[in-house]
Amino acid sequence: MSILVIGEHDNSSLRPSTLNVVSAAKELGDSIDVLVAGSDCQGAAQEAATITGIARVLAADELALADGLAENLAPLIQSLAENYTHVLAPATTYGKNLLPRAAALLDVQQISDISGIESPDTFVRPIYAGNAMATVRSGDALKLITVRTTSFEAAEQTGSAPVEPVSGSVDAQLSTFAGEELTRSERPELTTADIIVSGGRGMQSSENFAMLEALADKLGAAVGASRAAVDAGYVPNDYQVGQTGKVVAPSLYIAVGISGAIQHLAGMKDSKIIVAINKDEEAPIFQVADYGWVVDLFEAIPQLDAALEATAR
Amino acid sequence: MKVLVPIKRVIDANIKVRVKADHSGVELSNVKMAMNPFCEIAVEEAIRLREAGTAEEVVVVAVGPSQSQETLRTGLAMGADRAILVETDPIPEPLAIAKLLKAVAEKENPGMIILGKQAIDGDNNQTGQMLAGLLNWSIGSFVSNLEVAGSSVKVTREVDGGLENIELVAPAVITVDLRLNEPRYASLPNIMKAKKKPLETHTPEDLGVDVSPRLEVLQVVEPAARAAGVLVTSADELVDKLRNEAKVI
Ligand SMILES: Cc1cc2nc3c(=O)[nH]c(=O)nc-3n(C[C@H](O)[C@H](O)[C@H](O)COP(=O)(O)OP(=O)(O)OC[C@H]3O[C@@H](n4cnc5c(N)ncnc54)[C@H](O)[C@@H]3O)c2cc1C
Ligand SMILES: Nc1ncnc2c1ncn2[C@@H]1O[C@H](COP(=O)(O)O)[C@@H](O)[C@H]1O
Numbered sequence: 232m233s234i235l236v237i238g239e240h241d242n243s244s245l246r247p248s249t250l251n252v253v254s255a256a257k258e259l260g261d262s263i264d265v266l267v268a269g270s271d272c273q274g275a276a277q278e279a280a281t282i283t284g285i286a287r288v289l290a291a292d293e294l295a296l297a298d299g300l301a302e303n304l305a306p307l308i309q310s311l312a313e314n315y316t317h318v319l320a321p322a323t324t325y326g327k328n329l330l331p332r333a334a335a336l337l338d339v340q341q342i343s344d345i346s347g348i349e350s351p352d353t354f355v356r357p358i359y360a361g362n363a364m365a366t367v368r369s370g371d372a373l374k375l376i377t378v379r380t381t382s383f384e385a386a387e388q389t390g391s392a393p394v395e396p397v398s399g400s401v402d403a404q405l406s407t408f409a410g411e412e413l414t415r416s417e418r419p420e421l422t423t424a425d426i427i428v429s430g431g432r433g434m435q436s437s438e439n440f441a442m443l444e445a446l447a448d449k450l451g452a453a454v455g456a457s458r459a460a461v462d463a464g465y466v467p468n469d470y471q472v473g474q475t476g477k478v479v480a481p482s483l484y485i486a487v488g489i490s491g492a493i494q495h496l497a498g499m500k501d502s503k504i505i506v507a508i509n510k511d512e513e514a515p516i517f518q519v520a521d522y523g524w525v526v527d528l529f530e531a532i533p534q535l536d537a538a539l540e541a542t543a544r
Numbered sequence: 545m546k547v548l549v550p551i552k553r554v555i556d557a558n559i560k561v562r563v564k565a566d567h568s569g570v571e572l573s574n575v576k577m578a579m580n581p582f583c584e585i586a587v588e589e590a591i592r593l594r595e596a597g598t599a600e601e602v603v604v605v606a607v608g609p610s611q612s613q614e615t616l617r618t619g620l621a622m623g624a625d626r627a628i629l630v631e632t633d634p635i636p637e638p639l640a641i642a643k644l645l646k647a648v649a650e651k652e653n654p655g656m657i658i659l660g661k662q663a664i665d666g667d668n669n670q671t672g673q674m675l676a677g678l679l680n681w682s683i684g685s686f687v688s689n690l691e692v693a694g695s696s697v698k699v700t701r702e703v704d705g706g707l708e709n710i711e712l713v714a715p716a717v718i719t720v721d722l723r724l725n726e727p728r729y730a731s732l733p734n735i736m737k738a739k740k741k742p743l744e745t746h747t748p749e750d751l752g753v754d755v756s757p758r759l760e761v762l763q764v765v766e767p768a769a770r771a772a773g774v775l776v777t778s779a780d781e782l783v784d785k786l787r788n789e790a791k792v793i
Contacts (some may be wrong), residue, residue, distance in 0.1 A: 331670040335677035340758035405682035463701035
């Protein structure tokens with residue numbers, strides 16, 4: 232097996248999702264290359280070179296690749312793919328946008344969002360918002376796969392693989408990057424955080440979310456949200472956890488004022504410990520919670536704050 | 545400009561799906577079906593473009609069994625002008641669907657194709673991106689805002705880090721996210737009117753597309769259940785459990 236991992240990065244540094252995908256690749260075989268395709272992306276390529284157990288970093292450094300546009304990147308993946316049995320990308324918005332286009336160019340039926348590997352051609356993936364797990368075998372000679380990052384450990388970074396330049400992108404001139412509004416936060420990132428405090432419609436306002444943020448800071452946690460909280464404008468879109476938002480699996484997930492709709496559970500039920508704080512004892516979130524507290528959240532949050540304070544080590 | 549909107553018939557989002565006893569799939573008989581929620585948002589956006597005078601015609605397309613006509617009629621009742629059914633049973637894989645949609649697009653010559661970002665049955669999130677690749681068109685995926693400006697389309701995309709703006713050269717493929725709009729309900733008069741709107745049918749054969757599957761589903765099982773938890777009654781108790789029992793803080 233020879234595997235190409237599509238590295239996710241912002242040119243200067245590598246995104247941690249790449250490390251999880253490399254671990255998935257290691258279950259398939261031990262000849263693993265990581266592609267870093269960008270512009271002025273030596274920083275990201277050097278960081279990729281430290282991933283333990285990979286053979287090479289392929290660095291495609293061209294202006295047309297600066298912004299991760301699928302129209303320019305997919306032809307590069309298409310031309311590289313002939314050297315590999317598997318091409319893997321993270322099931323993040325970056326990988327989901329890019330890999331299906333490459334799969335179409337290669338006439339391959341992609342396998343999305345795998346959470347397990349049975350053999351080099353057989354994979355497990357959640358369907359119906361995680362209500363069912365499907366085992367699928369691919370008949371395509373080449374496999375294109377996006378990987379659920381929370382299902383695989385992050386690979387270590389103790390290596391020093393060679394970085395080799397590659398070319399083959401095109402400037403399709405079909406789209407241009409016109410700016411971004413990234414959420415800036417001092418808190419850990421949702422998808423890699425060890426603890427997450429998430430709020431739902433029960434929070435009632437963005438002002439009230441500040442309470443959760445204070446609690447999160449005490450725990451060194453990231454802040455997440457349900458779709459209802461995002462739709463209501465309490466927090467930005469990138470806070471959304473669920474079937475159609477982010478999939479997370481922290482050691483501790485505290486759901487506050489979240490009912491536990493199946494679409495929300497789809498994004499967090501692989502968390503190690505789940506805490507539910509909700510005033511409705513019938514709320515479905517209690518069915519997946521390790522610790523449930525039936526209480527008004529506006530009473531609970533200050534008390535929890537105080538209890539953490541009192542027992543802080 | 546003509547807008548094509550591919551829509552999929554799926555299990556209603558409010559239904560709790562059940563895995564079949566023989567593990568061959570999920571139970572689909574006697575289950576309430578509906579238009580995929582993201583497709584409703586796609587139809588709504590196309591109709592708004594027509595109402596704004598940006599689009600002249602909205603054509604909904606479904607690939608699937610003859611019952612998909614119901615889904616198409618729902619799209620027509622929302623306000624689409626025409627419908628196309630590509631009749632296949634079962635519904636093929638995303639790559640084959642994208643090939644069928646490409647064949648339809650080559651007949652219809654739309655200026656834009658708007659899809660949902662994801663069908664909530666297979667959760668594949670592939671079809672629009674594949675279609676754009678096959679057509680060699682620009683792609684705006686996971687779109688939460690869309691503006692047509694002459695021959696370019698400005699979109700805002702929901703990405704992991706926040707929002708991203710890109711400008712697409714038309715014709716473009718768009719896949720829509722939840723916050724693009726709030727889809728309308730079809731009124732009773734419009735449901736009646738929709739029954740008379742034109743619906744044409746094609747087959748993969750007449751479109752010249754091979755839809756044979758590439759994947760084999762070996763089994764479908766229930767996910768591992770979580771063990772039942774306990775209730776606590778105070779903050780101190782909760783913090784104590786998290787610290788000393790679960791050891792997660
Ligand atoms: C296609 C599709 C995709 C979706 N994708 C997602 C997704 O990715 N992520 C997601 O989260 N949802 C998603 N949803 C929406 C999902 O179905 C639910 O509507 C949503 O998760 C509900 O959010 P919520 O729990 O915050 O709100 P609600 O269901 O309204 O629950 C609010 C909860 O807060 C509790 N509460 C209220 N006030 C208090 C108080 N003072 N103290 C304590 N508790 C209180 C209530 O008891 C209630 O349980 C999707 C839906 C569809 C159809
Ligand atoms: N059978 C189908 N018929 C028409 N459109 C489809 C079909 N399957 C998927 N689509 C479109 O592709 C989108 C994404 O689906 P998927 O790639 O399966 O997650 C859907 O929201 C639809 O717009």
